[in-house]
Amino acid sequence: MSRRWPAIRKRYVTALREYVATPDETNLSRAYELGRELVGEAASILDVSTVYHQELARLLRAASTPQNARRALARARSFFGESLSPIAMAQGGFQDTVDRLRDLRQMLEFQQAISGATRMADAIASIVAHAALPLGAGSCVLLRPTADGSWEREGPPGDEQRQRPLSNVERRLVKLALQKPRPVVLDMAGDNAGVDDGSGDPRSLLAVALRSGEATLGVLLFEARTAFGPAEVTLAQLVAETATQAIRRAELLEQYAETRGSELALRETNHRMEEFLSVAGHELRTPLTSVLGNVQLIARWIAELNQGVQGLPDPPDQPLSLRLAQLGKALQRADRQGHILVQLVNDFLDVSRIQAGQLALRLAPCDLAALVRGCVEEHQPILARRGMQLDLPEEPVHVIADEGRVGQVLTNYLANALKFAPPTQPIVVGLRVEGDDARVWVSDEGPGIALAEQAHIWQRFYRVPGVQYVDGSSVGLGLGLHLCQSIIERHGGRVGVDSSPGAGATFWFLLPVAGQQRSGSEEPWAASRAVEKETPVL
C-alpha cells in the first residue's frame, strides 16, 4: 500500500458519499476516477473491498429509516454493479494478471521449445510449430528470403500451403513489416474485431520481421480468426526476438560445426601426411641401407684381397692387382653417389615435412660451441685435406635448439663451402655471441654469389646458374639452403649470406642465446619455445 493510499481513500469515500446523495453523472465519473486511482495504489484487492464494506456499513448505520437504508443499499448496489467500479477493475486486474501469466508461460514454453535446436532446420521447424501459441494465433509461418529475392515459406508440419505463393495482401504486409521496426497488423474483422465469426477464414494477419543487425533473417506471419490487440503485438515482438536468437544460434552452431569439421579433416590429412612421410622415409632408406652396406662390405673385401695380392713376394698376376684397385675405386664412387642419394631422400622428406607443417623440433638446452666443434670434427677427414680454421669461443654458448637440425644446417653450409671453394683456400668456421644472439658462420674463398642471386638462393629448388663445382657432386634439388632457412627460422633465428662475386662467401645464422630475454617474452626461453608449435612454416 502506497503512502498516497490514505489521502486517496479519503477523497474516494467523499466522492462515493456525494454520489450516493446525488447519483448524477458528474459524481459518478468523479467516484469512478478516484476508484481507479485507489485500485492503482492498493496493495491487494482486499484493501479496496474493505473500503466498500466499511462505507456500506456506515451508510446503513446512518440510515434513520428503513426507506433511507433501502435507498442507500440500492444506490450502493447500482454503483457496485458498474462495470468500471473498483472491484470490477480489480477483478479485471486479476484477469489481466492471469492473462499475462498465461502469456509468460506460453512464451517460456516457446523459448524452451526452440532453445534445444542446434541445426537450422530444427530451429525453423520449432519456431513455426510453437510461435502461434503465445499469441493465441491460429497459425504461424516463417518466410525466409531466397537468393533470387523471393520468399521461401516454412510452415508447421502438415502445412498444405507450403508451396503456395504469397497472396497480394500477404506480400504487402510483409513489405510493410520490413519497413517498420514493430509488428504490423492487418485487421480484416472490422467492427467485429475480437469475435470469431465461425467462418474459419482468417480475420486478422500480423507480420513481424526477424532482424539481426542489418540482415533480415525472415518474416513471421501470423493468422488468427480474432483481431490481434496491443498485447499480441507486444508478444509478437518478443516471439520475433526469441526466434531471431534461435536462428542466429543455429547458424553459428552450424558454422562452428563446419569449421570444426574442416579442422578435424585438416588434422586427419596432416596425420596421414606424417604417416606417409614416415613410411616413405623407411621404404626409401631400407633398400639404400642394403645397397650401401653391400658396397662397403665388398669394398672392404676388395681392399683385403688387394692387400693380400700386394703382400705376395712375386705378384703372379699384375692385371689382377690393377683390376682390384679399379674395383675399389668404382665401389668408392658407388658409395659416394649412394650417400648423395641418401642426402637427397632426406632433403626431399624434410621439405615435404616442412610444407605439411610437420617438421617438429626436439628442443633442448645445448652448448652451441660444442655442437659446432662436434660437427666440424665429423667432417675432419675431408676438412683435413683442405685448409680449415676454427674461430670458437672458449666458454660454452647456451642455446635452446634441436642439435640434430642445427648440425644439419652447419653441415649444409660446410658442404657448400667444400663444393665451391678452391681446395687451396682455407674454410673458416666461427661462432661469436652478438648481443642476444649467437652467430655461427662458414666463410670460403670461392667464386662468391652475385647480389641479384643472393635473394633467391634460399628459395626451394633454386640453383645458382653457371657455378663451377670443385668437389663433390653437382647433383642437388636446390633444397639445402631452403631447409637451412626453415630450420633456423623455426628456432626463432635468422640466416643470411655476405658475398660478392670473386670475393668468397660467408654463410651465417643467428640463434637466440638462452637466458636472453626477448622483447615481449616473459621467460628467457620463450622465443625458442614459441617455435615448438606445430604450425605450417611455408
Next chain:
Amino acid sequence: MRNTNTVLVVDDDEGIIDLLTMALEDQGYQVHSAVGSGALKAARDHVPGVILLDILMPEMDGVEVSRRLRADPATAHIPIIAMSAQDRLDTTGATLQANDRVAKPFRLDRLFEKVAHWASA
C-alpha cells in the same frame, strides 16, 4: 652370462639380415637372426652379446620387442642397439628401451664400432 661373440639381428628385411650376417660374421661374430616376436625366443635361446633391433616391423614392432626383452629376466641385461630407417627414431626413443641407436643407412665401420663396444660392455 651373455655370449659376447654372438649377435642377434632382428629385422623384417631379408636383404638387411643377409648383409649384417655376412658383415658381422666377417668380423668374427656368430650371428643369429629373427623377425618381430621371434626375437624373444632367439634372445632366450642364444643370450647374445648384443641385439641389433629394427624398429618398424610388422606384427610386433621394435618398441614392443624391446619392452618385452627388458621385462624378461633372462634377456633384460642384453644390450640393444636400435636401428631405424625412419626420421622419428628420437621420438620412439622415449618409449624404446635401447642402449644405443643407429640410423639406416649406416656406415659399416661405425656399426662395427658400436657392436664391439656393446657386445663387450
